[in-house]
Amino acid sequence: MECPHLSSSVCIAPDSAKFPNGSPSSWCCSVCRSNKSPWVCLTCSSVHCGRYVNGHAKKHYEDAQIPLTNHKKSEKQEKAQHTVCMDCSSYSTYCSAFTADRHRKRKLLENSSLNSKLLKVNGSTTAICATGLRNLGNTCFMNAILQSLSNIEQFCCYFKELPAVELRNGKTAGRRTYHTRSQGENNVSLVEEFRKTLCALWQGSQTAFSPESLFYVVWKIMPNFRGYQQQDAHEFMRYLLDHLHLELQGGFNGISRSSILQENSTLSASNKCCINGASTVVTAIFGGILQNEVNCLICGTESRKFDPFLDLSLDIPSQFRNKRSKNQENGPTCSLRDCLRSFTDLEELDETELYMCHKCKKKQKSTKKFWIQKLPKVLCLHLKRFHWTAYLRNKVDTYVEFPLRGLDMKCYLLEPENSGPENCLYDLAAVVVHHGSGVGSGHYTAYATHEGRWFHFNDSTVTLTDEDTVLKAKAYILFYVERQAKAGSDKL
Numbered sequence: 001m002e003c004p005h006l007s008s009s010v011c012i013a014p015d016s017a018k019f020p021n022g023s024p025s026s027w028c029c030s031v032c033r034s035n036k037s038p039w040v041c042l043t044c045s046s047v048h049c050g051r052y053v054n055g056h057a058k059k060h061y062e063d064a065q066i067p068l069t070n071h072k073k074s075e076k077q078e079k080a081q082h083t084v085c086m087d088c089s090s091y092s093t094y095c096s097a098f099t100a101d102r103h104r105k106r107k108l109l110e111n112s113s114l115n116s117k118l119l120k121v122n123g124s125t126t127a128i129c130a131t132g133l134r135n136l137g138n139t140c141f142m143n144a145i146l147q148s149l150s151n152i153e154q155f156c157c158y159f160k161e162l163p164a165v166e167l168r169n170g171k172t173a174g175r176r177t178y179h180t181r182s183q184g185e186n187n188v189s190l191v192e193e194f195r196k197t198l199c200a201l202w203q204g205s206q207t208a209f210s211p212e213s214l215f216y217v218v219w220k221i222m223p224n225f226r227g228y229q230q231q232d233a234h235e236f237m238r239y240l241l242d243h244l245h246l247e248l249q250g251g252f253n254g255i256s257r258s259s260i261l262q263e264n265s266t267l268s269a270s271n272k273c274c275i276n277g278a279s280t281v282v283t284a285i286f287g288g289i290l291q292n293e294v295n296c297l298i299c300g301t302e303s304r305k306f307d308p309f310l311d312l313s314l315d316i317p318s319q320f321r322n323k324r325s326k327n328q329e330n331g332p333t334c335s336l337r338d339c340l341r342s343f344t345d346l347e348e349l350d351e352t353e354l355y356m357c358h359k360c361k362k363k364q365k366s367t368k369k370f371w372i373q374k375l376p377k378v379l380c381l382h383l384k385r386f387h388w389t390a391y392l393r394n395k396v397d398t399y400v401e402f403p404l405r406g407l408d409m410k411c412y413l414l415e416p417e418n419s420g421p422e423n424c425l426y427d428l429a430a431v432v433v434h435h436g437s438g439v440g441s442g443h444y445t446a447y448a449t450h451e452g453r454w455f456h457f458n459d460s461t462v463t464l465t466d467e468d469t470v471l472k473a474k475a476y477i478l479f480y481v482e483r484q485a486k487a488g489s490d491k492l
Contacts, residue, residue, distance in 0.1 A: 027040065039088060040086050042084040044060075087440070131205045133209055133460065134459065136210070137228035138230045139211075140445070141444045147448060156198050159191070188216070190244060190247050197209070230442070234476065245282040285377045288372060290371070291371040292305045294366050295366055312379075314340060314384060334400045344369065373414045383476055402428070408424055408425055425482075426480035428470075428479070432446050433447070445457060454466060454470055
């Protein structure tokens with residue numbers, strides 16, 4: 001955990017003579033000899049990768065404990081023990097704090113994991129069917145996205161109904177192969193590991209599922225996510241959807257996955273949006289189309305361009321950025337409508353974005369406006385909370401109000417008269433939240449609704465929650481599902 005008394009910009013280091021030779025980015029983990037995501041302990045100068053640094057910090061805490069006698073612990077003994085480690089890639093420092101009480105509480109939680117899966121509904125006790133995902137070393141960004149996608153019913157059901165892939169390789173020909181780190185690069189299937197993960201999440205298991213096989217495939221095909229450092233959940237989601245889309249365009253056990261998609265009557269041709277080739281379930285569900293209008297301010301020439309999208313990235317208007325929580329009194333509250341309006345409003349491009357006018361035959365000042373030509377079945381909205389400054393990527397911690405039901409997108413459509421009233425209404429299915437101050441640190445969790453109940457997914461821990469708690473969250477990614485039937489008249 002991050003220590004509240006230590007800023008990530010503070011640099012505290014022991015005698016530099018104790019450090020290993022070479023540049024910090026080339027140092028190797030003293031346990032596994034990996035040079036991916038090295039961390040140096042500023043207490044003893046030993047180097048560990050992201051997978052082992054937390055265990056090393058805990059060892060320092062255990063070594064510092066004084067054997068207790070019959071008398072009460074002194075106040076000094078009750079205080080947290082601090083171990084400071086530095087990320088050798090970003091040179092940020094973080095503090096791990098441990099207390100005996102926290103350690104004891106964690107043990108109690110582990111022993112009562114079975115009871116934590118039970119809840120009372122209408123006076124009777126039922127089991128929570130949701131399953132958590134183990135954190136493999138700063139993989140909360142992946143876990144939050146996987147839990148969100150698993151609660152988008154149409155998307156999840158498609159993958160769970162796919163036949164299992166048989167990876168044919170020598171002695172394993174004809175049998176299903178489970179990936180291990182020793183297998184070759186040709187023996188990986190993102191679709192298959194994604195399918196197995198989704199199948200595991202709603203089987204009612206009392207123990208958290210380890211997505212290690214999926215994470216290994218991610219390492220293989222997405223080099224940006226190798227290592228155990230914290231990553232951007234939105235960036236991971238885009239890479240995941242793009243690679244699922246590309247793999248689904250290939251063959252599946254001799255059967256074209258495109259033909260499997262065409263056989264699914266609920267995903268008709270009118271709902272498809274092609275991105276980089278043939279349509280797949282990814283584009284059929286998340287795919288929409290934007291119309292980009294650019295007008296030259298000198299000659300008035302208008303240029304129109306149609307762009308497919310899987311999600312919309314929305315700026316948080318600057319006039320709202322001082323309001324950090326829903327209940328904060330000073331200043332107006334930013335709403336999702338404000339962010340959508342900022343995205344679609346007419347905008348004059350600045351000097352760095354001059355438009356090449358074909359009539360004037362040179363770059364000219366111009367205006368730009370977005371319209372949504374086609375709405376997707378699942379509308380994914382990404383709030384741009386991270387912004388680069390000269391040296392750092394800062395977080396916009398503004399609270400943004402969003403609706404649970406009845407998000408009305410009709411006013412943002414290019415031709416709203418051609419869309420029925422129900423086709424423009426969306427209900428919230430999942431929310432990804434980033435807790436912390438920066439993209440390279442902090443923690444990701446997700447809220448999602450399943451069979452009318454809201455759950456909070458925090459890695460291996462899954463808890464039942466309520467709508468009020470969800471509405472107070474500082475959303476980073478919102479997943480809205482197109483309303484299929486009339487269910488009230490409340491709108492954003």
